[in-house]
Amino acid sequence: MARPLTLLLVRHGQSEWNAAGLMQGQTAHVPLTELGHAQAAGAARELAELHPGALVSSDLRRAVQTAEHCARATGLPVTTTPALREQGYGVLEGRPSRELWGVVDWTDPHWAAQGGESLAELHARVGAYLEQLCADPPAEVVALVTHGDTIRAALAVAAGLGPDAMPAVTPHNGTVTALELVL
Template identity: 40%
Template sequence: MEPTRIIAIRHGETTWNVDTRIQGHLDIPLNETGRRQAERMARALADEPISAIYASDLTRAWETAQYLARVQGMEVTREEGLRERGFGDFEGKTFAEIEALLPDQSMRWRKRDPEFAPAGGESLIALRSRVVATAERLAAAHPGELIALVGHGGVMDVLYRAATRLDIQAPRTWELGNAAINRLLWTPEGFTLVGWADTQHLDDGTLDDSAISGGSPDPLSAPSKIPEEIRRTS
């Protein structure tokens, strides 16, 4: 089977990203900056021979995907498996509010406890299982083709770990920026990383998804500079 090429894109910025407020499955739209980011992402990928675009059904990802669909002249397919992690009782709260109201749960979240799930939410194990199964299914349907997956920070984090064989509990040292372009390959043997966190099309920067590491101030959990050879994807 020929490899499937994948462009994975996190949604554009929302007001809740700016406020460090957990969105999870709550349906928050893009803000003005996010719409501008999505438009620039789409222009950057205008000449890519994309065969199919799949997006989370949450508005922020769905709207981001529509910009790409317009320049590609195709429709977007809704895919609930590309939704953000369900954060249950954390949703709608800022990092500071979670720390103050739910300190024990906040600690488990910050430590990336794989089995921890906020009340009504998903664990990291459940998120990984869902995202990997979804991405594998979609990639397997397009051997030898290029597809776009538009989702969320948690989805991008799982894909990066799957492609680099990193444990789900390992501290994060890679960027998960809004509207960044990430590239992977898939074969039946698994995912391979091609390029990550390309933001050359965004001249005003992008917000990293701190929710993935629980907003941890620990430098080991903070995103570091991505090497130029990885940032500059082909």
């Protein structure tokens, strides 16, 4: 008998590099701004009302800081995993995002910057993690604190869509997106 697994996808609060318009990718050390902490606290309050039974976060600092707000609001311990990291942009990380529109091939799911990760690779990583989570869920409602492109990949995987059909819109910083999977 199939049973639903509810995922509450929390996008981290605004980071210093979000505010500066820099490509973050998997750069690990970028902290939240003051606004980012306020957004994370708001997401944490919303999350607490949804009663997750487990809290898992990307291991990148901006997500961990957001997850700490969620942990205080829910009373849950935080587990971290690199599986929930943002798409890696390799040599492009730290560069102004506005400079990359002519560099990045946003239409090709197999394009990757040197040392980075393609959308297809991100999609496969997120899909493998969700499959593992479904096989052995820590709770019926699981909060995942993660990143914009990772959330887009999770939504595509759940809908049975490939990396070429990921949603175009990235959730705003400090928002909670509910997703139901059937085990």
